[in-house]
Amino acid sequence: MTEPLYDAIDHYYTEFVHKELQDPYSHFNLRTNEIFRLLGKISGKQICDLASGEGYLSRMMAERGGMVTAVDISNALLQQARKISQGYSINFLVDDAQTLHSVADETFNIVVCNMALMDVPDLASVFQAVNRILKPAGKFIIALLHPCFETPFSVPETIAEVDEAENYVACRVLHYDQEGFWQSGGEGLRGKVGAYHRKLSTYLNGLLQAGFTIEEVAEPMLPETASATSFAAQWNQKIPRTLIVSSIKARTLPRK
Template identity: 30%
Template sequence: MIDISDSDVAKRWNGNADQWTRDVRDGFDVYRDQFTFPAFLDALPPINGLDVIDFGCGEGTNTRAFARLGASVTGIDLSTRMIEHARQTKEADPLGIHYQVGSYSDHSGLPDASFDAVLSTMALMDGPDLSGAMREAFRLLRPGGFLLFSVLHPCFITPGLGWEKDAVGRATGLRVARYFDRSSFTEHWRFGDRPKDEDVIPFAVPRFPRTMGDYLNAVVSAGFVLTAIGEPQPSLAACEAVPRFARWRDLGAFLLLVTAKRPSA
């Protein structure tokens, strides 16, 4: 097992940041655009007028969407380069967002009980200390505030994932293996909709596999009360726009959404 620290994660995402930002803003992240972020918004309670912090905000696309819903938003991310991109966009399109470099698993320096909601979109599976992130989320929330996060579904996106295919290459089943293998590793990939002949260096993305129990127990152990678990399927419209999404509609779950509340007393 190779231990990957916060500093390793920051280094990787600093290296990914420029290409990632271009790709996301050029529409190559079709999973986010067509599926994972719309599903997150469907699960999100109204946030107009609320103080919100976005854990693992990256270059800020989702953070800006939260601000446009009427929230007063803070974004935090380990990657200085990602935050630089977020701040540059802030200058061109001011939405009153405060961006901060730091780990969502450490004490951020922000005051206790200073937010109504902690949100995180597809980021918590990429950090080594989930329990620390949950404790920091609990500390930052006001009594009665809520936590909502999305991650790759731990029961299906396992280290031994593989597709079973028929004679013409059509996916007929999903192979899940090594569910309990929590060894951290770095995954190398590029957005699938980029032209195949483009000379693009693959992203290096640290991964920290966990079980469903690891996620839910970290939430409960921090003091939260679980209020909803979501396992959304891609919509029919999304499957028409991106046909390969049908695999995740028919054969296995790609996304896990967890909602929890800090008790009022």
């Protein structure tokens, strides 16, 4: 059983999400807009927000008419989610994405896993479980820290290159080849809980091997025309911080 690491940082994580959502140029918002473009019309659809955290995406999908089930391994974060989501029609389930024992086969039209696969040790098991709970031709959207740029120990101080005026110009890519768990030790989220790094090919081939066809790949960035004064916004103009893959269940995997 995987440890619910976010139980210890439920308040920190909830505040972190709410702060990011207030900045229209944050990669949180760039990513969320792109997820909704890829979701298309969701009214009346059965949707699983897999590893939902405090549930902001669940609430946004419920506002658009989705019939949402928010699943997370962290009981503490789901308690926060329940509190914040009063008045929304959302189902909450504590479960492990690697097994999804409490979810019946072919329950959902759509599964969205937003920024959580980096927290899960066994990627193949998640893909197998999602294949099982999706209806045939169901959609599976994953959003990730971009595996090509957010590599082990890629904290901004160590990888960002700036010009004389301290404007962001480039980043160095470190340890792309080192798949596995890493922890920066810094004060940010990944300093607190660490992350599993995987190569781009591991994610894409994993989806294909798990019976999905890839429909579209997106790398949300801030347009060059936006007036980016903060360092973070300049970064979002130069490289994509996140990768989103939209895929379709093309075949049902045999049960393990």
